Amino acid sequence: MELRTTGYDHPDAELLTAEVQQEYIRRYGEVDVTEMRPEHFSAPHGIFVVxxxxxxxxxCGGWRAKDSSHPFLLDGDAELKRMFVVPTARGRGLARVMLRHLEEQAGAAGRTRVVLETGTEQPEAVALYASEGYQPITKFGLYRDAPKCICLGKELAPR
Incomplete structure (x- = not known):
């Protein structure tokens, strides 16, 4: 798989993130209304990759910088957002390739921990993150009080 840092507002990123929202509707019955803006994924505060x-x-997937001004997060956090693989390309390890790339890029940008929100209706994602060393953390974000919300984190190795 060829990885390209495109930005969140690139047409291919917009196409895939619209598909992510449809996946959320199928699994949870609604879209994710977390605020997402292209500038959240602009260097040095984040990236978005297709x-x-x-x-x-x-x-696709991206990370955006977070810090202790956000409840339950720490200075140096990178929040993963919109990790997704189209159904026809699943089962080939592409999500793992994307995840490792995003972790590497976050570490290179000085981030010290990767955090994310997922949910009980995404068992494949939960299994991927667990296999890559992610552990449960205090829930954060818009859905922190939702019973189906799962928040995970992983410390990045010092550079």
Missing amino acids: GYLDGAPVA
Whole structure:
């Protein structure tokens, strides 16, 4: 898979993030209304990446800087957002490739921990994150009081 840092407002990123929202509707019955703006994913405060197979966009994900001004988060946190692989490309390890790339980029930008929100209706994501060393953390974000919300974090190795 070819990884390209595109920005959150790139047409391929917009296409894939719209598909993510449809996935949330299928799994949770509604879209995710967390505030997301292109500038959240602009260097040095974050990135958004699209993965391509044979020129077609098939995966996406990004991270954005967070700090202790956000409840339950720490200075140096990078929040993962919109990790997604299209259904026809699943089962090939593309999400793991994307996750490791985003972790590497967050660490290179000086972030010390990666945090994320997922949910009980995304068992594949929960399994991926657990296999990569993510552990439960204090819930944060818009859905922190939702019973289906799961928040995970992973310390990044010092650079």
